[in-house]
Amino acid sequence: MNLRVVAFVVLLSCLFPGDLLRAADTPGEFPFKSDAGPARVLKDLKDAVSAGNKNLVADLASFPIRVQLDGKGARIGRRTFLARYDEVLTPAVKSALLRASFESRDKYDGVWWNWQGMMVGAGEIWIAEVQGGAVRVITINNQK
Numbered sequence: 825m826n827l828r829v830v831a832f833v834v835l836l837s838c839l840f841p842g843d844l845l846r847a848a849d850t851p852g853e854f855p856f857k858s859d860a861g862p863a864r865v866l867k868d869l870k871d872a873v874s875a876g877n878k879n880l881v882a883d884l885a886s887f888p889i890r891v892q893l894d895g896k897g898a899r900i901g902r903r904t905f906l907a908r909y910d911e912v913l914t915p916a917v918k919s920a921l922l923r924a925s926f927e928s929r930d931k932y933d934g935v936w937w938n939w940q941g942m943m944v945g946a947g948e949i950w951i952a953e954v955q956g957g958a959v960r961v962i963t964i965n966n967q968k
Contacts, residue, residue, distance in 0.1 A: 851929075852938035855952065859928040861959035862942050865951055866926050866935070869961065873918055878909045886952075886960035892967035914966045920945025 856862050865884055872880035888899035891912050905912060924934030924944045936943045941952030941962065950963035 851936050854929055855937055855939050855941050856959065857953070857957065859926075861953070862937075862951055863926050863928070865959045865961070866924065866942075866944070869949075870922060870924075873913065873921055878906055881909070881913070882906055884961055886954045886958075886962050889961065890963040892965065895967065912964050912966050917945075917948045917964060917966050920948040 869881065869884050871877075872884065882902050882905055885902075885905065887902050887905070889905060890897065890899055891905075892898070893900070893908065893911060900908070900912075920934070921944055926932040926935050926942070934945060941950050943950055947965050949961060949965070951959060952962045954960050954962065
């Protein structure tokens with residue numbers, strides 16, 4: 825890294841202690857038309873997972889969906905998703921989901937967003953607007 829850049833970052837951190845770390849934790853550009861879409865999808869997804877309703881979980885996804893299967897990244901369709909549901913929605917994924925909440929850009933916990941979509945937990949689930957403007961689950965990172 826350039827010595828001038830390092831010196832500049834050190835100077836900023838001395839002048840504004842904590843601000844640089846807070847900035848990294850602050851979500852970026854909000855990628856949805858309104859708060860309602862991701863709030864509804866996250867709530868419905870949590871309810872469906874809690875109830876064990878695999879078909880409703882699938883209804884909230886955009887297929888093909890990106891997941892990890894057999895140690896490799898894969899894009900799978902609805903039929904494979906339902907057949908391998910317990911491999912895709914691992915206890916760690918479910919735990920991250922059930923801890924997360926989003927009511928609005930001012931009232932949230934366990935989620936973060938940028939121009940690509942909303943991340944649940946540490947990236948276990950990604951939610952985004954898909955073609956046609958619907959908000960859906962687009963990725964489940966089930967093997968970290």
